[in-house]
Amino acid sequence: MLPSEYTRIFMTGATGYIGGTVMSALLSNPKNDTFEITALIRSAEKAPLFHSIGIKTVIGSNSDLDTLTSLASEADVVIAAADVGDLNAAKAILGGLKKQHEQTKKVPILIHTSGTGVLADLADGNFTADKIYSDLDIPKIETLPKSQPLREIDLEVVAADEEGYVRTYIIFPSTIYGIANTLLVSLGVQNRHSIQIPRLIKAGLARGQGGVIGKGLSLWPSIHIDDIATLYTTVFDAATEGPDETGHGREGFYFGENGEYSMGELSQAVAKLLFEIGRGKNPEATVFTDEELDKYFGIIGRLMGSNSRACAERGRLIGWNPAHNVNSLYASLKPEIEEIVAKQTT
Structure with a gap:
């Protein structure tokens, strides 16, 4: 197989609860033999364990902005699952994707992690809100002020898609539960617990x-850790099939929930x-x-x-079927x- 036929994937957060589970799910993807995956990790001691399952590593963190930009500029798909509230890291990744587009005219893919905390009010446990957001109701989501948690970053990601140099897809996990039990957990490199x-x-x-x-x-809505991982891989599969397979950019919001x-x-x-x-x-x-x-x-x-x-409808339209x-x-x-x-x- 020629190198050009590989899908180059760059992931942040691969040792985390979400990222490690998503990484493990990608390794089980039927097309895994066509993936070239690179993970940004903090610990050099963990690198050989990633290498043992075919994952390339670069040592660093979300604060290494030049590294983020460089790695994103070389990827067909970026999956951002670390420090999701870090605006500077998001901008660095988008900068790398833009650089790649300018050099190659290709349109890479960004699967970014946000959260249904963007919908949060100030109830302090003292009342129940009536407002429910569907990820298909974009005008309603767009009424959310920039001051909402993670909203500023979401807007930055959507704006990048509108500029045309990247296709963006944003995953919004809700309360994630369940102890992770993955290949990366078995290797001792992944956090097993939610927050x-x-x-x-x-x-x-x-x-x-x-x-x-x-x-x-x-x-609050909730989602099992295995089900949020399958939402990522469902979106990944659709996104890599082509721009017409599922919504992106302004219409690329994917809530992760299966019950309240x-x-x-x-x-x-x-x-x-x-x-x-x-x-x-x-x-x-x-x-x-x-x-x-x-x-x-x-x-x-x-x-x-x-x-x-939140009501997760968009993912279900492309075949996501949470089991828990x-x-x-x-x-x-x-x-x-x-x-x-x-x-x-x-």
């Missing part, structure tokens, strides 16, 4: 009692499980104080107490707690 639910569990363990943000009335949960019900479930293992004083969740929110959650506390209501629902979310809590407790006691 939001483990943070809630760790806060409950630290205070000796499961807690809830405000009245627990806020609602109440923060109050989730918090109560965590509190009950902590009580059952003797790590909570009461099976009923108690309200986190402002001091506890700052201590255990920081800025994520405001996000977790918000409403973020909200029942799987609640089933994931016990093993998550058990693993966190085991790590704290060893």
